Amino acid sequence: AQSVSQHNHHVILSEAASLELGCNYSYGGTVNLFWYVQYPGQHLQLLLKYFSGDPLVKGIKGFEAEFIKSKFSFNLRKPSVQWSDTAEYFCAVNARQSGGNMLTFGGGTRLMVKP
């Protein structure tokens, strides 16, 4: 069975600091990879996704992520965070062979950005 690990449960940064959130998954086959964000009081929103092609993907609000197949990783980055980035971030994986849309989520990382 696939699993997803997010190493940082809580991250506190000051505005303008750079962000990197780690995500590792365990599955040997082809995967689709996602980062979702949940702002306080709001529903889950898709930040970015990787299906195939260029392993460096860009998403909304200046976020990007790099898929490193050899490391089973899909880390999320942002060069300069803003107070409005305060939210919980979830990495998710869908194993292609499972068919359909069964997402396995990591435990989430709560990011607090201090103004």
Next chain:
Amino acid sequence: KAGVTQTPRYLIKTRGQQVTLSCSPISGHRSVSWYQQTPGQGLQFLFEYFSETQRNKGNFPGRFSGRQFSNSRSEMNVSTLELGDSALYLCASSTRRDTDFLAGYEQYFGPGTRLTVT
């Protein structure tokens, strides 16, 4: 385009009762998935419906069931509620097509139904 809608948004039930939650996907989306979100277990996949058929099922007891209607709207039912069923239940829809069974699809989430079991 309207997003995924879920009703009701909040629900309080007593142990032993049953509950039905409803989800209307984005127009044109035929796949609906359900997830449970709790502080302890995080986000866990319940099941997916596509063209009125259950296509995938997570590791939940048989008390959790669902169905999908011809208009793609979906309901999930939990029977004999337990305290541990208290959670946020999320519905997500996607543009999955039968011809691309193994392709990747984005899922769009609704606001969820907050179920409290007392």
